[in-house]
Amino acid sequence: DTGVSQDPRHKITKRGQNVTFRCDPISEHNRLYWYRQTLGQGPEFLTYFQNEAQLEKSRLLSDRFSAERPKGSFSTLEIQRTEQGDSAMYLCASSPRTGDTQYFGPGTRLTVL
Amino acid sequence: SQKIEQNSEALNIQEGKTATLTCNYTNYSPAYLQWYRQDPGRGPVFLLLIRENEKEKRKERLKVTFDTTLKQSLFHITASQPADSATYLCALPLYNQGGKLIFGQGTELSVKP
Numbered sequence: 762d763t764g765v766s767q768d769p770r771h772k773i774t775k776r777g778q779n780v781t782f783r784c785d786p787i788s789e790h791n792r793l794y795w796y797r798q799t800l801g802q803g804p805e806f807l808t809y810f811q812n813e814a815q816l817e818k819s820r821l822l823s824d825r826f827s828a829e830r831p832k833g834s835f836s837t838l839e840i841q842r843t844e845q846g847d848s849a850m851y852l853c854a855s856s857p858r859t860g861d862t863q864y865f866g867p868g869t870r871l872t873v874l
Numbered sequence: 875s876q877k878i879e880q881n882s883e884a885l886n887i888q889e890g891k892t893a894t895l896t897c898n899y900t901n902y903s904p905a906y907l908q909w910y911r912q913d914p915g916r917g918p919v920f921l922l923l924i925r926e927n928e929k930e931k932r933k934e935r936l937k938v939t940f941d942t943t944l945k946q947s948l949f950h951i952t953a954s955q956p957a958d959s960a961t962y963l964c965a966l967p968l969y970n971q972g973g974k975l976i977f978g979q980g981t982e983l984s985v986k987p
Contacts, residue, residue, distance in 0.1 A: 809973075816972055862923055866917050
């Protein structure tokens with residue numbers, strides 16, 4: 762499968778715990794995006810990378826959130842001290858360059874109890 | 875700031891009819907617009923991209939129009955089938971912000987046999 766993959770698909774955690782999600786983009790796509798989606802809403806932009814450089818972060822991304830793309834390939838999104846309001850679907854997308862179609866992964870569904 | 879609005883109510887139609895979904899945007903002049911399909915619990919799947927200099931684009935039973943004067947895009951599914959039941963998302967890229975996408979809230983389409 763050469764599409765975008767995300768792991769895990771589902772994560773249930775208790776409030777206050779840390780969680781980390783992984784995204785593997787389509788090979789050779791240098792742009793990687795993270796979005797968050799809550800029920801009944803469209804995805805909202807969180808952050809994006811061009812190769813290993815994180816170029817923009819949304820105001821939605823509080824200090825508890827951190828994202829990396831260490832070698833310009835896969836990316837991780839970590840949430841520290843999770844809160845119930847963090848419960849959402851976290852989506853990753855990649856594209857070859859700005860202006861190209863973004864291809865989305867299946868998402869990671871986070872539930873914070 | 876940029877804003878996108880889609881039909882907020884779910885659309886219910888009979889199999890074989892044409893479904894028409896609306897996407898309106900404000901405070902922006904996008905170079906292109908995209909439509910995605912999203913099934914429950916899955917990531918969005920890219921369907922069509924239409925550029926500002928294209929009035930209409932077709933792909934199999936799908937047709938998209940783009941009226942930059944009205945700031946509106948219409949998405950049509952002809953000869954609809956129950957398998958077309960899903961949520962359809964309209965998205966605009968912010969080209970000067972790394973191409974991140976702004977999404978509408980989505981329109982849920984239900985095609986009844």
